[in-house]
Amino acid sequence: MTLLSVNFPGSRRVHPNRPWEGSNMPMSPRHRLQRAWGLGLLLIVGIAAQALGAETSRQDCEKSYKPSTGQPGKDVVWVPTNDPLVTRMLEMARVGKSDLVYDLGAGDGKIAIAAAKQFGARAVGVEYNPEMAQLAQCFVRAEGVADKVKVIQGDIFETDFSAANVVTLYLLPELNLKLRPTLLKMKPGTRVVSHSFLMDDWRPDESSVSTDGSAYLWIVPADVSGKWTFKQQRGQDSFDVKLVQTFQKLSGKVGKGSDDVTNAEVRGNQVEMMFSEGDVHTRLKGELKGNRIEAQVTRNDSTSTYIGTRS
Ligand SMILES: C[S@@+](CC[C@H](N)C(=O)[O-])C[C@H]1O[C@@H](n2cnc3c(N)ncnc32)[C@H](O)[C@@H]1O
Structure with missing residues (x-):
């Protein structure tokens, strides 16, 4: 912002709207009020900029915790899904603006973040490791999607994810099988996508196998028996x-x-x-x-x- 100022010959620079600055001129009540408002506004803008994380970068997030691929997790280790496969999984599930995506075992939050950034969805990541969950939440802020994504620290087997209409998984076959009864009770039409692992005799509705890896889609069926x-x-x-x-x-x-x-x-x-x-x-x-x-x-x-x- 440029400050206009006027110079009075033989005087210090005086701001046209704040003549008391740099002078001994007494402030009028109106000017006192203006100044209070101005300072308040600055404070609010500062706080807002900080809260918006105006400038938390991914590197900043990793300063306090940097995970390593293959590190142990509660029921399965952390290995991130590669970027092209994340996109393909979300495409297979036909994720859109009206969807609520849950990534069970969210790691660094990349699937939840991609669901919001690339597809406009709301997303929740559930991650057991508290440091990992905190890192993922920091990445959410760094990527500017905090209005759409949250990462919660919790156990996927104790978290209610019934509000989701898309569930993403990169776990293990036995964990998929353990989740299966809960998934089958979800709203008919809920899409479940799993990286690498199947659901035993619940055959996928669609499969996608490429050099990026394999992904499988199930659509929760209504009971019509x-x-x-x-x-x-x-x-x-x-x-x-x-x-x-x-x-x-x-x-x-x-x-x-x-x-x-x-x-x-x-x-x-x-x-x-x-x-x-x-x-x-x-x-x-x-x-x-x-x-x-x-x-x-x-x-x-x-x-x-x-x-x-x-x-
Ligand atoms: C293979 S990684 C997948 C991460 C992410 N979904 C992705 O595809 O990039 C599995 C994640 O699940 C987490 N995890 C393991 N057991 C868990 C449990 N019972 N509840 C929540 N998270 C769990 C691990 O800490 C790890 O971050």
Whole structure:
């Protein structure tokens, strides 16, 4: 800021708005108030600049703690996911602005930070090692995403992450398996992405393997098992199917039980199946809404809306 000043011949430099400076002139009450406001404002700006971490850099963060790859963690060591794979994992989960991403075992917070910086999401990292969690939180500030990301120190097996709609993991097969019951209870449609490790017999919905490493995506399936009656919304047609569900895979029988349901699966709340009765071929694509399935059913060449109810 440039300060305007006027010079009175034979006098010291005097500021046009602060004539008392550098002089013995008594201050008027208005000027006293102005000065108080000015000082208060400076103080506030200073504090704000510091609080915004105006200039905490990643190097500053590492001054108090610098982790090393492979260092022990509570249930698994720290090894960071490489940058291209972080991006790919978040792309596979189709992360967007409206998502809340939880990285379980967050390390230095890089997945949570990338979710906010690259995809505009909100994110929470859960990290057991307190120094690591503090470092990750410092990186969050250094990267300027403190309004979207927080890193909490805690045990992933004792933390409630049910608010998430995306969960990222780089743990171990046995830890994935231990988390599996909790993941399967999350909202249908929640995306789970794991670096390197699988979920035993819960097969991934998508896999991506490249020189950067492997990543797997699961979409938490709704429970659609049971006996369903589908009725045409504007018509008389109806049919029954009995569905057996193993994770996202469905099998089952049609009507009184002689024809098999094929190509059947559930992806979040989306349900798909096919079956044939004699020479009538049926293809169903629907969505679970509450306890009903609203479906488009194509029987031979004609498509119409059916509503399924579960008994
Ligand atoms: C392989 S690193 C992955 C770090 C990060 N998610 C990434 O992909 O870059 C696993 C992290 O989990 C942490 N960890 C291990 N057991 C944990 C537990 N029970 N709760 C929370 N964090 C844990 C470790 O300290 C380590 O930082």
